[in-house]
Amino acid sequence: RQALTSVWGTDFGVHSPAWISRFTDMARQAAAYRAGRVLLAGDAAHVHYPVGGQGLNLGVQDAVNLGWKLASVVKGTSPDSLLDTYHAERHPVAARVLRDTIAQVALLRANDYVKTLGEILTELLTMEEPRRRFAAMMSGLGIHYDLGEGHPLLGRRMPDLDLQTADGPTRVFTLLHSARPVLLNLGEPGFDITAWADRVQLIDARYAGKWELPELGAVTAPGAVLIRPDGYVAWVGDLTDPDLPFALATWFGTGTPKSKTP
Ligand SMILES: Cc1cc2nc3c(=O)[nH]c(=O)nc-3n(C[C@H](O)[C@H](O)[C@H](O)COP(=O)(O)OP(=O)(O)OC[C@H]3O[C@@H](n4cnc5c(N)ncnc54)[C@H](O)[C@@H]3O)c2cc1C
Structure with a gap:
């Protein structure tokens, strides 16, 4: 007091x-x-x-x-x-x-210079692009980890999409509840990640909605994405991409070799 x-x-x-x-x-x-x-x-x-x-x-x-x-x-x-x-x-x-x-x-700060600067900033924020950028910054949804060149999803937070799977409808974040990585295949089935099956979930699914990311807006639909347990995308590709095993090994350790049939 x-x-x-x-x-x-x-x-x-x-x-x-x-x-x-x-x-x-x-x-x-x-x-x-x-x-x-x-x-x-x-x-x-x-x-x-x-x-x-x-x-x-x-x-x-x-x-x-x-x-x-x-x-x-x-x-x-x-x-x-x-x-x-x-x-x-x-x-x-x-x-x-x-x-x-x-x-x-x-x-x-309370002075006329800062007040004028604030007015100019307010004007800027009436425009679509600066507003989108500031909203992504303030919400934390614009975070982008530098995981290299590639699809805009790489290093960004995976959106919580509505998916259709063989087991019925689900959402991306529901798949992450077990805190295990997810290889989400949105194309034709055929991925073989047996060597990582003890660590990584393989989910074949369909998604019919739009692909939009905070700050960036519309992006092209990916064929498949590897999602880390923290919800960030570690790899984007399709069945033909030879880099998937490298991404799996980088983030989730080397694969367990298949046991030989006696
Ligand atoms: C006024 C105010 C408003 C805020 N508003 C927001 C907001 O709206 N949104 C937002 O996201 N953030 C806000 N924050 C920030 C937020 O409160 C902090 O970032 C957050 O609490 C930090 O959490 P922490 O666990 O890292 O640290 P702390 O909350 O500081 O926790 C550290 C703990 O460790 C204990 N500790 C310290 N030394 C030892 C020791 N040697 N041994 C054992 N224990 C120890 C301390 O007692 C404390 O309990 C605000 C902060 C303030 C001050």
């Missing part, structure tokens, strides 16, 4: 606090999210002013990105180097949020 009075001239009548904390407009990020067996996630890895409401979202997505990788390395299915992809993917995402938050904090 003394602190409130010294800063604001009143204690606002506060009493019986159940919890007290503090925050500032500092924007800080750990240089590395991993040092050997130590991994940083959430506010331990990045802090910023709460404007924009991104902090908790970032932390939860850090955990979701890291969780399945840790499990795979601990079980000995994947090499230790899989954990390095955690920093490679998540560090740039938080760096971008810190940058956006710093800009928003600057816009909160």
